[in-house]
Amino acid sequence: MASTLTTKPEVIGGPEPRHRRRGRPRSRPNWVAGLGSWIWLAIVVVPIYWIVITSFKSQSNYYAENPLVPPGEPTLANYVMVIESDFPLYFVNSVVATLGAVIPAVLISFMAAYAIIRAGNQSRFLRLTNSLFLMGLAIPLQATIIPVYLIIIRLHLYDTLLALILPSIAFAIPLSVLVLSNFIRDVPKELFDSMRLDGATETAMLWRLAFPLTRPAVVTVTIYNALTIWNGFLLPLVLTQSPDKRTLPLALWSFQGQYSINVPAVLASVVLTTLPILILYIVGRRQLLSGLTVGFGK
Amino acid sequence: MSALATSATAPKRKGRGGSLAWMTVPALLFFTGFGLIPLVGVLVLSFTSWDGLGDIHFAGVDSWANVLADPGLPHALWVTFLVMALSWAVQTPASILLGTFLANHHRYRAVLSVVYFIPLLLSSAAIAIAYKALLDPNFGLGAGLQIPLLVQDWLGDPYLAFGVVIFVVSWQFIPFHSLIYQGGVRQIPRSMYEAAELDGAGRVRMFFSITLPQLKYTIITSSTLMVVGSLTFFDLIFVLTAGGPGDATRVLALDMYVRGWMASQMGPASVIAVILVLVGLVLALVLRRLGGRDASHSQLEGA
Incomplete structure (x- = not known):
């Protein structure tokens, strides 16, 4: 961790006051930034999605199925094996x-x-x-x-x-x-x-x-x-x-x-x-x- | 408080400094025992020879001569620098843009933030293991989808492996840094944008003329964390590539581990550790200069 990180809290506790929004005033939608953040979301989500669905596949089905399609016959065998x-x-x-x-x-x-x-x-x-x-x-x-x-x-x-x-x-x-x-x-x-x-x-x-x-x-x-x-x-x-x-x-x-x-x-x-x-x-x-x-x- | 009251409480306060000091003792003991003493200890150990198990012998400057003459050192320094510079160059623009967007779009944020920050929670070991499986040329995602472009020996080619390290580092840390920038953007007074809008400034102009300059200190904070933090990417690289292929991704921290625990040469490993400390200190000082203010100290003056 670095030495310059420092904090200056505005309020102690309590939810942030919603009505006092700061930052750029609401204006026309920003398509470029919106698209960018959805692309980033996909980059974050796809690996996580793949990890989760794959963990429910049997080893033999893993090679047979499309990797991005949820398992046809979901199994808990992998989890049992890990826990054991x-x-x-x-x-x-x-x-x-x-x-x-x-x-x-x-x-x-x-x-x-x-x-x-x-x-x-x-x-x-x-x-x-x-x-x-x-x-x-x-x-x-x-x-x-x-x-x-x-x-x-x-x-x-x-x-x-x-x-x-x-x-x-x-x-x-x-x-x-x-x-x-x-x-x-x-x-x-x-x-x-x-x-x-x-x-x-x-x-x-x-x-x-x-x-x-x-x-x-x-x-x-x-x-x-x-x-x-x-x-x-x-x-x-x-x-x-x-x-x-x-x-x-x-x-x-x-x-x-x-x-x-x-x-x-x-x-x-x-x-x-x-x-x-x-x-x-x-x-x-x-x-x-x-x-x-x-x-x-x- | 009036002058009279201040002078009346002054003697009492003098006593308080002493009576409260004991409260710092437990923290001080731990920090000294496992922080300060090791910091001095690593310098001492760099002048010894030790295999990690047996006795420790004084060895003069042998380890230093040994390490400084080793072509592995400039290579490890170069790889460390490249990881630092490239991961900074990828993460900073992306984090600023995402942070700015998230700060202004509360509705999106509510939806996004559920999954958005998951990389923040995963251990480097878990991330490295998942990506290792995902990128496997025979069993990974690319092979399964049968997309030739994705079927590469991602971790077997020096350049690809390096690119993978940068990508995975960014995947792991952009959420955290965009969170920092989101906090920074929300502190920019709204009136600045309103004034600029009246003057007819467009969105891009406002971003470069208001948002970026106002984020100066946030950029320095976030960059310091990225740059100093990049010195400590050990777990991720260790599990993902183990420094390979060859020594393509062997950063300083990994070099230290390899020398110390795999080659049982704690002396040379301590030399690398001392170099790590020095690099970290120099970077922290340079970044502080760039910032033009010492944030932590200026805050303490008010204590």
């Missing part, structure tokens, strides 16, 4: 690694962001901490993987899920702190002052004021980090070894190596590993997309 080759275990591994990293990462990032915003201009230590995190945005994960590998071996954590969790937390921190602090900054000062007059401690203000008021940002950061860790490939590849520690992307890769000729089965494994995220996406689509727009926009 230990995918439930890999699924559990992915869930454990993702939740185990995202929840602590978001909590400690929130605490750090809160301290930096609330007291950053009085404490040189906090300003220094913040500059460190900002610098961290420019560090590519790949570049530090060899020492991380060494540290994990020396901690006797090699080939455990904890080996994935600990570095994932560290790598989630810089961006999380940046986005969360941009939102905490917009919580009106008066609210903090009045809570302090009532005798609230900073910890209480963090949990009962800042946290609820920045919930959209917390959700966005959580989803973003979860997606990154769920889809992560390099850490499991380098830091684990035994089949029973595999997370889904790694399992997908070795399954593909094993059954590369059985295209429908390989594609069924692709669909299965994506399904959990897809369900989350359908549930939280509005939140994720608006969060990303605000979070990465100008």
Whole structure:
């Protein structure tokens, strides 16, 4: 991730005001742009469509049928085969690694962001901490993987899920702190002052004021980090070894190596590993997309 | 707040800086342990010899001499640069146009966005595996449709394989960047377009005279993400082509993995990693200069 991405939310929470539309005023339809975006849509959709329909074909029918026509005799055999080759275990591994990293990462990032915003201009230590995190945005994960590998071996954590969790937390921190602090900054000062007059401690203000008021940002950061860790490939590849520690992307890769000729089965494994995220996406689509727009926009 | 109140709270605030500092400690510990120490560690390791399992020995500048003399390095740098430049050149215009269109057409967006952003959710491994199957010359989509143009050895020919990498990268990331641009376009004041329309400006003129200049900082943000992000295309290329055919798509990150884990030479692999960090830093600095403002810092001043 890069260091220039920064956020300036206009409103905290709440749906965007529809009536105050900005941008180009409504005018005659733009055929060129419309056509372009439909072409792009086709480029996006055709492979996805092909993946889904093929995953329901039997291997013999796959060669016989037109690849873009839905299967004449749809079968779940590919899915059964994938599930029987230990995918439930890999699924559990992915869930454990993702939740185990995202929840602590978001909590400690929130605490750090809160301290930096609330007291950053009085404490040189906090300003220094913040500059460190900002610098961290420019560090590519790949570049530090060899020492991380060494540290994990020396901690006797090699080939455990904890080996994935600990570095994932560290790598989630810089961006999380940046986005969360941009939102905490917009919580009106008066609210903090009045809570302090009532005798609230900073910890209480963090949990009962800042946290609820920045919930959209917390959700966005959580989803973003979860997606990154769920889809992560390099850490499991380098830091684990035994089949029973595999997370889904790694399992997908070795399954593909094993059954590369059985295209429908390989594609069924692709669909299965994506399904959990897809369900989350359908549930939280509005939140994720608006969060990303605000979070990465100008 | 009045001057009196400010001075009255000043001593209290001084105490707050210290009393809140502990809140950053957990994040700082993790970040130091698995971010900062490895960053220094990779430089240290580049002066050692280590096979990844046994003991680590000091080896002076052996690894550096070894890597810098290897013709594989300029090649990997060149491939990395090409991937960066071409994927930027494909993604940026497409993302700006799509983002502008999506920002102005809410009805379409509701329909499109359901499927539109799916590539954003898929793992690079899943995307690479699906495209590998789709492009297979014997079992893929082209063979099934029996369209000769599509029946190519897509991943077996160096130029085609390179083109496939650029295409798949764009397929994966254009949705994300068009989302960023959509956010940028929606912040352009509508009055600018109304004024231009009164002056008789057409759609194309308005796009080049208002939309593009107003998107300057969005372009820099998105380009920084693309360019710095392109240094880290490891999973996609590793699964799709494994750097091949030959070394046609062996980018720096892949070169590091091959040297370190396949050839068991962590010393030279660390040299490549140090080069990766340096390239990333230089790029971030250059892009920041181009931007003419330091977005993250200017925001912090208000903290």
